[in-house]
Amino acid sequence: MPSALINVPAKAKRGEIIEIKTLMSHIMETGYRRTATGEIIPRDIVTSFSCRYNGVEIFRMDLFPAIAANPFISFFIVAAESGKFEFDWIGDRGFSETASAFITVE
Amino acid sequence: MRFTRARTIAALLIAAGFVSDLAASEIRQAERRSGFSFMTPDTKAIQNDDTSNPGMLWVLDGEALWKNNANVTGKSCADCHNEASASMKGVAARYPAFDQALGRPVDLEQRINLCRVRHQQATPLPYESRDLLALTAYVAKQSRGVVIEAGGDPQLQPFVAKGHDLFMHRQGQLNLGCANCHDDNWDKHLAGSAITQGHPTGYPLYRLEWQSLGSLQRRMRNCMIGARAAAYDYGAPELVELELYLMSRARGMPIETPAVRP
Numbered sequence: 001m002p003s004a005l006i007n008v009p010a011k012a013k014r015g016e017i018i019e020i021k022t023l024m025s026h027i028m029e030t031g032y033r034r035t036a037t038g039e040i041i042p043r044d045i046v047t048s049f050s051c052r053y054n055g056v057e058i059f060r061m062d063l064f065p066a067i068a069a070n071p072f073i074s075f076f077i078v079a080a081e082s083g084k085f086e087f088d089w090i091g092d093r094g095f096s097e098t099a100s101a102f103i104t105v106e
Numbered sequence: 107m108r109f110t111r112a113r114t115i116a117a118l119l120i121a122a123g124f125v126s127d128l129a130a131s132e133i134r135q136a137e138r139r140s141g142f143s144f145m146t147p148d149t150k151a152i153q154n155d156d157t158s159n160p161g162m163l164w165v166l167d168g169e170a171l172w173k174n175n176a177n178v179t180g181k182s183c184a185d186c187h188n189e190a191s192a193s194m195k196g197v198a199a200r201y202p203a204f205d206q207a208l209g210r211p212v213d214l215e216q217r218i219n220l221c222r223v224r225h226q227q228a229t230p231l232p233y234e235s236r237d238l239l240a241l242t243a244y245v246a247k248q249s250r251g252v253v254i255e256a257g258g259d260p261q262l263q264p265f266v267a268k269g270h271d272l273f274m275h276r277q278g279q280l281n282l283g284c285a286n287c288h289d290d291n292w293d294k295h296l297a298g299s300a301i302t303q304g305h306p307t308g309y310p311l312y313r314l315e316w317q318s319l320g321s322l323q324r325r326m327r328n329c330m331i332g333a334r335a336a337a338y339d340y341g342a343p344e345l346v347e348l349e350l351y352l353m354s355r356a357r358g359m360p361i362e363t364p365a366v367r368p
Binding site: 003005006007021023025027028068069070072074 | 152155156157158160162163166167314317318
């Protein structure tokens, strides 16, 4: 049951700097661990995260095995116009999740 | 001569309460502190914001499971208990509670599984499975801020007493009882980590070390393994009695579920 928690302020003043916080449910298995019988546990991580603001990509990051489970990603942007934020997480084993949030800029 | 003198000194020390075994005393009401108060500001901030608290991911899953009726009876938790925000408020603050049919206390995880077996004809969920932790976290979160009142039931008294005995009892190769750390040395550190008073105010909780949510039983088993003792199995009556004692020891403190701990 992958699920995401998104925190985007519902309202902001034009030109205001706002913080966007995202938390994705994911085990982030490194691929370096072994089972009790010595077999490698295959890597299963989120490899990429991106955010679009009214269709334009404003933030992107690559993720690596050293990142803890349930990656929490926060970043700042300037609130320019009302509209929609779209978030995408892509990972191993065909992992692909999306979420969105709306903001009103006055 | 010397021997007699040593014995006299020992007797005096015992009389003065200097020997740590005899000095083991309960934490005074005014001195009780949640594990939260021992954490760094950064870790506190993770718990305080529901959109950064990873425990909320399990709460969200639990909410979906609460409404899920995929079992033989076609009944979901919500079909009997309705809105959890009303029906489950304060429940976690009263657990472990006495089960008449079993004649012994059961914790919240066991209650959820009993409900599944008795009323949904479903199989019990395994301990520490994501679904059981999610449902428990969802139920317990409804009691956030509610004051713990577990252990008040007179039928529970013998079990609280057994839990207390286990809390005081030295065990393992390191020969430590719970009380040796959590009553006597909670204001000190062990390998750089705060020892804390061991009040179970926020279970199931997200431990950064676990990178997952975990139950109070998992935490207690960790402690026992740390003292190099043989840990009781999940669901063992001894663990439930210890949970019960710890909850009654924390009576009056507010529930924080889902808490975050280092």
